[in-house]
Amino acid sequence: MIKLDRTDRRILELMQADGRISNLELADKIGLSPSPCSRRVKALEEAGLIARHVTLLDPVKLNLNLTAYIHISMDRHTPDRFENFETKVSSYEEVLECVLVTGTDADYQLKVVVPDMAHYQEFLLGKLTRIDGVTGVRSSFVLREVFQHTALPLTHIR
Template sequence: MKLDRTDRRILALMQQNGRISNLELAEQVGLSPSPCSRRVKALEEAGLIAKHVTVLDANKLNLKLTAYIHISMDRHTPDRFDNFERLVAGYEEVMECALVTGVDADYQLKVVVPDMDHYQQFLLGKLTRIEGVTGVRSSFVLRQVFHHSALPLSHIR
């Protein structure tokens, strides 16, 4: 899908405020409501807008501990990786999972839990029980400096 300046503006505004009304969005991009709505629908159908979510405040939900965990696997086989990925996708504590290179690990997870006791339960009760996991190295976030959820769009011409 070829994106023009208006499409990029729609995407940028929707990333800033997912609850923006179609009327307000149309006004800000200089369209009438019907064409704006059609553009948003086309962006959704093209898969550029994957979903609409609500961002919650982790601290206010008593989720005070964030850990980045590097996982090493015993074998680099599709079956081993598929099993690991399927299992961690089902753990609500896991916010992100990436197959990585450049470190002494195969995966990096971002995990959010209330405290160190919950982290220990997650680590020992779930993560280290996955077949093939041979190493776990954790780093804990002391302070979240910033977090962006909006993707950069300036490279799109």
């Protein structure tokens, strides 16, 4: 566990809010000169706290109008079955998120984005249900996205 001081937390907050913030602007906002600021960012990257830099796209403007949450049940709970499933779904560009879950009768939850219901059906029948071990699929469709956060809360981090 890495100990973060107030400056590190502020760097992370600012970078989460704007991944394109320049080092000069970041340094100015946290009250450091550019060189020490750059060294801190590099240290946070090397420590694995900054996993990667991404650009968030608007799915609707890209004609990706249908978001589904899919609960998947597996026939056997074996490492081989799970590894095969995870390898397959990680290769599908429609899948934005795959998590192993508890507390329901499902084993996995996927977040999938596609243009429309026809593409969803093609994904479901052509890819997902063909994976060895998948025995149940239950889908829920997003009617409206109320909000989506990408920034992790840092107020409780020591």
